Amino acid sequence: MRTLKTNIVITLLLLHFGLSGQSKNQVISRQGQVSFFSYTSVENIEATNNQALSVIDKKNGEIAVQILLRAFVFKKALMEEHFNESYVESDIYPKLIFSGKLQDLDFSNLEDSPKFIKGEMDFHGVQKEIEIKTNVETDNENLILYGTFEVAIDDFNIKVPPLLVPNISKEIHVKFRFEYTPYEK
Amino acid sequence: MLNSDLNIHHMKNRKQLIFVLSMFLFIVFNANSQDLLNILEKEAPNTPLYTQATFKANRILIGQSVETRKKGVLEFVLGTRYWNIPNNDTSQSFGADRFSGHFGMQYAFTDRFTFGAGITSFDGIVNGFAKYRLVRQTEDNKVPLGITLVQGASYFSRDFAIFSLPQNSSERLAYATQVILARKFNRNLSLQLTPTYIHSGVNQPVPDKKDFFALGFGGRYKLSNHVTIASEYGYLFGRDEGEEGFNLFSLGVNWEISDLIMQFSMTNSKSFDDIASYTLNANNFHFRPGGLHIGVNATYVLHLKKRKPRPSE
Numbered sequence: 001m002r003t004l005k006t007n008i009v010i011t012l013l014l015l016h017f018g019l020s021g022q023s024k025n026q027v028i029s030r031q032g033q034v035s036f037f038s039y040t041s042v043e044n045i046e047a048t049n050n051q052a053l054s055v056i057d058k059k060n061g062e063i064a065v066q067i068l069l070r071a072f073v074f075k076k077a078l079m080e081e082h083f084n085e086s087y088v089e090s091d092i093y094p095k096l097i098f099s100g101k102l103q104d105l106d107f108s109n110l111e112d113s114p115k116f117i118k119g120e121m122d123f124h125g126v127q128k129e130i131e132i133k134t135n136v137e138t139d140n141e142n143l144i145l146y147g148t149f150e151v152a153i154d155d156f157n158i159k160v161p162p163l164l165v166p167n168i169s170k171e172i173h174v175k176f177r178f179e180y181t182p183y184e185k
Numbered sequence: 186m187l188n189s190d191l192n193i194h195h196m197k198n199r200k201q202l203i204f205v206l207s208m209f210l211f212i213v214f215n216a217n218s219q220d221l222l223n224i225l226e227k228e229a230p231n232t233p234l235y236t237q238a239t240f241k242a243n244r245i246l247i248g249q250s251v252e253t254r255k256k257g258v259l260e261f262v263l264g265t266r267y268w269n270i271p272n273n274d275t276s277q278s279f280g281a282d283r284f285s286g287h288f289g290m291q292y293a294f295t296d297r298f299t300f301g302a303g304i305t306s307f308d309g310i311v312n313g314f315a316k317y318r319l320v321r322q323t324e325d326n327k328v329p330l331g332i333t334l335v336q337g338a339s340y341f342s343r344d345f346a347i348f349s350l351p352q353n354s355s356e357r358l359a360y361a362t363q364v365i366l367a368r369k370f371n372r373n374l375s376l377q378l379t380p381t382y383i384h385s386g387v388n389q390p391v392p393d394k395k396d397f398f399a400l401g402f403g404g405r406y407k408l409s410n411h412v413t414i415a416s417e418y419g420y421l422f423g424r425d426e427g428e429e430g431f432n433l434f435s436l437g438v439n440w441e442i443s444d445l446i447m448q449f450s451m452t453n454s455k456s457f458d459d460i461a462s463y464t465l466n467a468n469n470f471h472f473r474p475g476g477l478h479i480g481v482n483a484t485y486v487l488h489l490k491k492r493k494p495r496p497s498e
Contacts, residue, residue, distance in 0.1 A: 026221075030228065051230055055221045064221035070234050075491040077255030078444065085238045086410035091324075091372050099222060161411055163442055183224065 025059040027143055027180035034067055034176045036151075038169040045079065045168065047072040054178045056143065061102040063117060065178075066095055087158050088124055096123040102134075110138045114147075124156045139179070146177040236322040239331060239369040240377070242484050243291055243299065243316070245403040245415050246435045246450040247462050251333045251367035251377055253318050254293040257490025262289035262303065264457050266480035273474065282474075283307065287457035287482075303457065308465075309342035310458045322369060335363040337459045341387050346455060346467040348389045348430075359385040359460045363401075377403035381419075383460055390430040390464055391423065398422045399463045405439070413439045415448075419463045426469075433462050434470040448482040457482075 032052035038045040049072045054065040069090040074080040084090040100119015117132045130149075137144040151172045153160070160168050240250035243260065254260060264287035267280065276282055289303025302313040314337035322331040341350050341357045350357055360383070367377035379401030386395065399422065405415040419433030426432060437450030453470035454462040455478060468475045 026224070028224070028228065053225050053228055053230075055224045055228075057221060062221055064225055066222075066225040066229065068230070071230075073492060075493075076444075076488040077258060077492070078486050078488065081237050082441070082443075089372075089410075091237075097222070097225075159410065161442065167443065 025057055026183040027056050027058065028183040029054045029178035029180045032065070032176065032178040034174065036072075037173040037175070039173070040167060040169050043167045045074070047074045047080070047083070049073070052176070052178070054145075054180070055183065056102070056180060058107040061105050061107070063098075063100055063102055063119070065098040067097075068095055070094065087160075093124050096121065098122070098130075105136065110136065110143070112137050124158060126156045128155055134176075143180040144178065145180075146175075148173060148175045150174070233327070234324040236324055236331070236369050239322065239367050239375045240403075240405055240415070241413060241439045241441055242446050242448065243301065244448070244482070245377065245405065245417050246437045246439075246448050246482070247433065247452060247454055247457065248379065248401050248403060248417050248419065249314070249316065249333075249335050249337075249363060249365060249459060250403065251318075251331045251365045253297065253299040253316055253333065254291070254486070256293055256296050257488060258293045259487045259489050260291040260301075261485045261487070262287065262291065262482060263485075264289070264305075264480060264482040266307075266452075266455065266457075266478050268455070268478040269474035271473070271475040281479075283455075285455055285457070289457070305457045308345040308456055308458070308461060310339050310456065310461055311342065312337060312339040312458045312460070314338070314459065322367075330366055330368040333365040333367075335361070335365060335459070337361040337363070339458050339460045341461070346465070348387075348465050348467070350387050350389065356386045356388070359383065359387055359464075361460045361463075363459070367403075373407040375405045377401070379403065379419075381463065383464060385460065385464060391425075394423065397424075397464065401433075401463070411441055415439055421463050430464060431466045431469040433466055444486045446484040446486070448484070450480050450482070452478050452480070454478065 030053060031050055032054050033048065033050050034052045035046060035048040049067055051071045052065065052067045054063065056063045069088050070084060072080065072083065074083065098119055098121045100117050103116040103118055105115050114133055114135050117134055121128050121130050132147065132149045134145045134147040151174055153170060153172060240252045242250065243252055244250055266285045269282045273282055285305060285307030287303055287305045289301060291299055291301035293299045297318040299316040304311050314335055317334045319334055320328060320332040322328050339359050344350050361381055363379050363381045365377060365379050367375060369375040381399040381401060383397040383399060384395060385397060399419055401417065401419045403417045405413045407413045415437055417433060417435045421432055424430065431453060433454050435450050435452035437448060440447045453468050453476055454466045456462045456465060470476050
């Protein structure tokens, strides 16, 4: 009886470590690049973040992205301050978090073709379901995702003062590139 | 009896087993999307972030603030101040009896070091200052306050109001050394304390007294994303308030829009200068002619060095 129980516990332990030690299934990108652009006839605004983080679980295609808003670099320092203080309010909402799932991506047979990512974007206190088209590329067995999409600032409750409405585009063009390597704890 | 005892023992064990089993299952099945977010949390870069926008400009309204601009920023300051003179009911002047204008420039050589200079029409003061940001407050509160050092020098070129200045031009220089201590308590509220040492060659406002200590208080409260109210008080030690001038008070609104910052103020000071605004205020603050000076400082921010936001691919 005792030995049976011990065996069960040991089996469960092994099973547990076998399943949770799934780091070989997880890939990470620590220096993902995310840029955004707002083009209007009055002013062009662009900013880049080179520290975007993303993890993919190859087992089920789940993907998570975390972007620190303070890490966006603008051409003009004052613009960066205004972006953080008055628009995205990064003191209250410091991060943008996206978590979703890569749609029908077969990791055992990767091909360079566009795929969709469906998921929820949590930004500026607003959670919104979005779908992003991404290009998939493999480079020495490392996964690369890159692409562009549009974000409407109204969707995320970002207020623009009336005087500056002509300066800031309603649709922000976002460009991303993540290069994944195996995740080691 | 022995049997039932064994049974209870058995039951206990089974319960434990179920518990252990369910724990394992729980852990295994929970290794999910939450897991990915946990990894992100763990891997998040841990770089210290400096607190932004304790105040909106190099000046709270009239006096220096803890802020400096980022490297390569040139600022143009255009200041105006209007007031009425007392007992002047027969005045023919339109709008206000008196006007003073100020023009200044400030350049940030580094993120920490700023140099500025300016000139004012009414009191004829030419001033310059060097500002060094010694300690910057951080978001995580490991550094709870910011410290900025300011060294200013002013040249008084003519008499104004009740103050008559020495004839000898070498005696018309004054220096101010300030240690600005400021803390942004939350997104809305920032407070500042400014111990100031002033060496004044001008023999004013107290005859034969050249060294003064002053203590400046400043604060801002954010009303909306683009509007803050700000106020200052400057106490000068070692003078009879009254005949020898009054302490500085100001109350106003900062409004920023894109590259422009407008600072609307009500104050008892006629001056735009760091020294004269502490020492040479002829009137106390009140809303009758003489006490009330209304002004706007417009600061235009020009980025001479554009940073490169693009990744180095």
